[in-house]
Amino acid sequence: MYAQLVKTEGTKSLEEMTAEERAFQERIDRGEKIEPKEWMPEGYRKTLIRQIGQHAHSEIVGQLPEGNWITRAPTLERKAILLAKVQDEAGHGLYLYCAAETLGVSRDELMEKLHNGTMKYSSIFNYPTLNWADIGAVGWLVDGAAIMNQVPLQRTSFGPYSRAMIRICKEESFHQRQGYDIMMKMAAGTPEQKAMAQDALNRFWYPSLMMFGPSDKDSVHSTQSMAWKIKINTNDELRQKFVDQTVPQAEYLGLTIPDANLKWNEEKGGYDFSEPDWSEFFDVIAGNGPCNKERLGARVKAWEDGTWFREALVAHAEKAQARRMASKVAAE
Ligand code: BYC
Numbered sequence: 001m002y003a004q005l006v007k008t009e010g011t012k013s014l015e016e017m018t019a020e021e022r023a024f025q026e027r028i029d030r031g032e033k034i035e036p037k038e039w040m041p042e043g044y045r046k047t048l049i050r051q052i053g054q055h056a057h058s059e060i061v062g063q064l065p066e067g068n069w070i071t072r073a074p075t076l077e078r079k080a081i082l083l084a085k086v087q088d089e090a091g092h093g094l095y096l097y098c099a100a101e102t103l104g105v106s107r108d109e110l111m112e113k114l115h116n117g118t119m120k121y122s123s124i125f126n127y128p129t130l131n132w133a134d135i136g137a138v139g140w141l142v143d144g145a146a147i148m149n150q151v152p153l154q155r156t157s158f159g160p161y162s163r164a165m166i167r168i169c170k171e172e173s174f175h176q177r178q179g180y181d182i183m184m185k186m187a188a189g190t191p192e193q194k195a196m197a198q199d200a201l202n203r204f205w206y207p208s209l210m211m212f213g214p215s216d217k218d219s220v221h222s223t224q225s226m227a228w229k230i231k232i233n234t235n236d237e238l239r240q241k242f243v244d245q246t247v248p249q250a251e252y253l254g255l256t257i258p259d260a261n262l263k264w265n266e267e268k269g270g271y272d273f274s275e276p277d278w279s280e281f282f283d284v285i286a287g288n289g290p291c292n293k294e295r296l297g298a299r300v301k302a303w304e305d306g307t308w309f310r311e312a313l314v315a316h317a318e319k320a321q322a323r324r325m326a327s328k329v330a331a332e
Contacts, residue, residue: 011224028229033159036102044228047221048158049103050119051230053110056096058122061114061295063089065129066138074132081178082135088171095167099160115300123281124211126289127203133186133193137200139179141208141246147172148242149212152232180249187253194254201250202258206276212239214278244270 014022021041027034034040063086070086073079097107113119124142129135147169154165186197213219213235225231243262250257261274283289 011227025227028157028227032157033162034157035159043224044230045103047225047228047230048161049100049105049110051225052096052100052103052158052161053105053113054120054122056093056100056110057114057119058125059089059093059096061121061125061299062142064295064298065125065127065291066135068129069132069135072132073135078182085139085175085178088175092164092168092171095164096161099158099164102160111303115296115303117287117296120285121295122211123284123289124207125295126284126291127207128291130203131196131200132182133196133200134204136179136182136186136197137204139175139177140183140249141179141201141204142211143172143175143179144246144249145208145211145242147176148238148245152238155229155232157229183253183255187255197253198255201255205258206280209239209242209273209276210281210284212236212242214281215275218278240270243273247271 012021014025017025020039024034024039024041024044034044066082066089067086070079070082073082097110100110101107110119114121124145129138150165150169150172154162154169156162156165183197183200186193188194213222216222216234216236219235222231222234226234247257247262257273259274261272263272264270265272284292287293
């Protein structure tokens, strides 16, 4: 089984809904935002916790493949830029954990589920970054795919998620441009540098297409999530938009998308392209990708290494509270 059994109310018709559910659906249909303290169906709350939590985990785990290159960036300027980008990802994770917490789940619970493998993070971060051109490809393609997915999420129906997305998207555009800038330098460099850029594109192309999730026929959550405007587009719609946007960017770089079937289709006004290898995708999200163990191991170690610090903060807060209580009693 590759998807969580989040029990939703199903995609009921308005007639099948209770009065409360109908009023909720009508608010969604009118484009109103839902705020944390308002009534919501349990399935809506759980679906949001799943999606926002997994999104937050992706931002945090997503620091690892790039963090790996901060000490090896080719210039001081590239190092400063990459450092800032990786810090931004930490910030995105934090806004998103806060948004999830407004739904009544604690950050500790979300962490535990990440660490015990019951919550996912984006498949893309289970691929290795082997050289500097990969950092260009990650910024260009991975952040490019992320923006394609996240721009519509600015209009998602849950207020805190939608507001977090507005800020995140601004930062993601800078990330995508820094990646494309690296690719421009490499593609216009020596034949060896251009070959590295091509190789990075070859390895990251299909994993980037997988970021949008399984094809619509295999997407178990899309129908209900779209009815609730938790998702605005289907996985295939966004994947198509990403391909259409990225092909001209590859042409400008003088690089070749590794797909012999890539062809402009005048009738649909978009490119025809090969699907990724879906068996590889399902294998990666089941925990068997090239770097799953390393990524999760790094997160679990960071969590364990931080135990003393979290405990010290709690002990300090308890002592400060006891001191405040003692001085209050003394003053009475
Ligand atoms: N990887 O019914 P479906 C970033 C799972 S971070 C892993 O279509 P849904 C960045 C899916 O969770 C970008 N799992 O699901 C950070 C579900 O399993 P569960 C992260 C995937 O939720 C640092 C099952 O497959 N972006 O940009 O309707 C540096 C069935 O799929 C994936 C977000 O998280 C995947 N690729 O649609 C640089 C965006 N795809 O949960 C960059 C928010 C599917 O039942 N999330 N699965 O166990 C979404 O928009 C949606 O959750 C998805 C999937 C489109 C990803």
